[in-house]
Amino acid sequence: MGKDTLGNRLPRALANDLKLVGEQIRLARLRRNLSMEQIAERASCSVPSLASVENGKPTVSIGIYIRVLYALGLHKDILKIAGDDPLGHNLQDMNLTLKRRRASKAIPTRTNNE
Numbered sequence: 001m002g003k004d005t006l007g008n009r010l011p012r013a014l015a016n017d018l019k020l021v022g023e024q025i026r027l028a029r030l031r032r033n034l035s036m037e038q039i040a041e042r043a044s045c046s047v048p049s050l051a052s053v054e055n056g057k058p059t060v061s062i063g064i065y066i067r068v069l070y071a072l073g074l075h076k077d078i079l080k081i082a083g084d085d086p087l088g089h090n091l092q093d094m095n096l097t098l099k100r101r102r103a104s105k106a107i108p109t110r111t112n113n114e
Helices: 012-031 036-042 047-054 062-071 075-080 086-097
Strands: none
Touching: 012 047, 012 062, 036 047, 036 062, 047 062, 062 075
16 A cells, blocks of 8 residues: 555545546446456556556546546547536626725715705
């Protein structure tokens, strides 16, 4: 096991999600009846790097993930990341509807003595 650094320490929920992504990639490879060696060659990465992808290791670069997805014919799936952003759209809509207004300048009133 490698050193525990900020690069490989994730909150449990994120680590679980990354493991799930790795498992899905592994299953996609197996459904296509392709060996790790074949995918690693097509993705221009090493077999240990592919194994790290399939194990959901957080230290693997996103470039390797994308090349593995490409080798599996699933590279368009990367476009789904952050594509549906309802919270962001709602915040943007709120900012568009909330127009900032300045307080009006106080106009001095005339008194009878002037």
